[in-house]
Amino acid sequence: MTDFQARLTPDFDLSARNSLALKARSRFGLGITDAAWLPELFASAADLSLPVRILGGGSNVVLAPAYDGITAIMALAGRNIIEQNAAGILVEAQAGETWHDFVAWTVGQGLGGIENLAGIPGTVGAAPVQNIGAYGAELADHFVSLRAYDRHTGQRRDFSRADCAFAYRDSIFKRQPDRYIVLSIRLLLPAHWTPNLNFAGLADLADSGALTPEQVMARVLALRGAKLPDWRVNPNAGSFFQNPIVPPAQAAPILAEFPSAPNFPQADGRLKLSAGWLIEKSGLKGFRLGPVGMSDRHALVVVNHGGAEQGDVAALSAHVKATVQQRFGVQLHEEPIFL
Ligand SMILES: Cc1cc2nc3c(=O)[nH]c(=O)nc-3n(C[C@H](O)[C@H](O)[C@H](O)COP(=O)(O)OP(=O)(O)OC[C@H]3O[C@@H](n4cnc5c(N)ncnc54)[C@H](O)[C@@H]3O)c2cc1C
Structure with missing residues (x-):
């Protein structure tokens, strides 16, 4: 065993490191506190014939029980602040x-x-x-x-916004x-800030006079906490x-039946529908399947009621997709990544 391999923690428990609290373990785990470790990590993984996956806060993943x-x-x-100019x-x-x-x-600054x-x-x-x-x-x-870090070349590479294909x-x-x-990101924050109040729950802030980023953040946190x-x-x-983005012809029967169904025109002429609305109107808000279910507070959120594994979430997801497809003819796609 190399010095680097000795840093790997065997039988690593990830149950408290994913926001769905799924039961999940990994053969090895390692915290990356230095980017210079990455070449050694991949060399060690190759030596051990093991795959490597990256985890952040575990808030957008559906983890397998044993990786x-x-x-x-x-x-x-x-x-840090790199530079300040006009x-x-x-x-x-x-x-x-x-x-x-x-x-x-x-915001604090x-x-x-x-x-x-x-x-x-x-x-x-x-x-x-x-x-x-x-x-x-x-x-x-x-x-x-x-x-x-590019795993194919073993080199670091800089990406512009266009390169990221957001x-x-x-x-x-x-x-x-x-x-x-x-490894790191850079953002350019405007020297002369104007608030983005386009979202319905923020619009009334425009009446409060001189706003600060802190006030907008406080409202966003309050809205998130309530929802x-x-x-x-x-x-x-x-x-x-x-949220599914569909051609107008596919949305037409839904809007004919429910004229007030949320829909947002996109630049390419298609319409973005609300996945949460479709799930709720399919009668699945609060629906439970085994240890998991759709939240009774928000139809778009899958909740682990205790002791769930990846397979339970997959079964619920398949049921929701099939039900919405049957009711509205719309295909839903999962946002979190099955890892
Ligand atoms: C209550 C709640 C509310 C949320 N609200 C929102 C929301 O409003 N908007 C929104 O967009 N998302 C939302 N999310 C989803 C989630 O918070 C975001 O997707 C977040 O960016 C995931 O970060 P993470 O570090 O937890 O990623 P993880 O779940 O750990 O990983 C997600 C994916 O990114 C990959 N990854 C992680 N780190 C790296 C890295 N450094 N380099 C390359 N790949 C990496 C992983 O391999 C995995 O495929 C919400 C989640 C929860 C639980």
């Missing part, structure tokens, strides 16, 4: 930072830009993977670049999950299905 490989937990720390304030954060703490750090994304669980490094979004904003809005809950990192490990079940109390992975 026969090495789970590398991203723990690179640090955040264009704005360039900030950088390492991938293992907690996303919300990073947002609160910027009076810097606006990412306050609508406050309260999203997980790490900075996972934020670009699905281009996190909430309350009318998404990571891509103020994103400049990131640095990643889309709705999507990026190149999501499409090539076994290739890049995000979503707390994953520490009712283990969950947030929105379990993406």
